[in-house]
Amino acid sequence: MKDKNFPQLGQKLIIVRTKMTGEKVEYVSQLVDIESNGELAVAVPIKNAQLVTLLNGTKITVIYNNSESGMLEFEAEVVRKLNGKVPLMYIRKISEITKGQRRNYFRLDLLVPIQIIKSNEDVIHSGFTKDISGGGLRMVTDVDLMEGQIIHVSFELEDRTYNLKSQVRTKFSSIDNKNEVGIEFLDIIEIDRNDLIKYLFLQQRMLIKRGM
Known part of the structure; x- marks a missing residue:
């Protein structure tokens, strides 16, 4: 030990x-x-x-x-x-x-607005995240998405905007016409991933202080 x-x-x-x-x-x-x-x-x-x-x-x-x-x-x-x-x-x-491999799947429950654009489309759809990690996120949206589908998402954390090409990895049950999906970031550069992870860990420490 x-x-x-x-x-x-x-x-x-x-x-x-x-x-x-x-x-x-x-x-x-x-x-x-x-x-x-x-x-x-x-x-x-x-x-x-x-x-x-x-x-x-x-x-x-x-x-x-x-x-x-x-x-x-x-x-x-x-x-x-x-x-x-x-x-x-x-x-x-x-x-x-x-x-x-924590950097790729550490998830923090986080509710923030998110914009979704399907590949080869210009229509912007809206939704909100349920949790975010350095490798992807889980979100709820009105738009119907399929597993394997390529999309672009945009969301803000404090003063930082993330615009990321992503792929739908998991589709969960739909409730009240709301679709819940898990996506993986495909083209996030290392410096952006590091900044995202630092932000998530900072928020986690704040939650620990309040919860423990």
């Missing part, structure tokens, strides 16, 4: 659970203690400022930032919970620590 790549006590963690549908759900947590048997005590995860209960036996991915090695991750299993002033969840590491 003294591996220099191991998360430090008090460090913020992102816990990722994969649903049966393949959709990844992310929660904010924090490393509280390391037991003598190797179990990790982490704060019960938070999603939208609400505590989330994960069943014992649930497999998760733990992602965190290391000052020397960058974004790292490992697989873990939920083994037990402990209620108290600070509710804890105990997890067991079940894989080696590896260099994470």
Whole structure:
């Protein structure tokens, strides 16, 4: 447990659970203690400022930032919970620590207006994002989009405008004539991706301060 790549006590963690549908759900947590048997005590995860209960036996991915090695991750299993002033969840590491691909799929719940233009069209459609990552986003719009379709999206974060060629990767169930889709950015340059990720992590830290 003294591996220099191991998360430090008090460090913020992102816990990722994969649903049966393949959709990844992310929660904010924090490393509280390391037991003598190797179990990790982490704060019960938070999603939208609400505590989330994960069943014992649930497999998760733990992602965190290391000052020397960058974004790292490992697989873990939920083994037990402990209620108290600070509710804890105990997890067991079940894989080696590896260099994470976090930059590509870290998602933050974020509601911002977005404009959509279909490939080979000039009509601008509107919608709003549900979450954004360094590699894509999830959005809701009136326009009907198909998996694999190429589109261009435009949205603003603070004073920065992102205009990105994208591809629809996932189409979710439609409700009240609203279409929910997940898209992947196809041509985002590295400097723009870095700026986007920095913004998302800044917003995440602000949420942690308010939620924990």
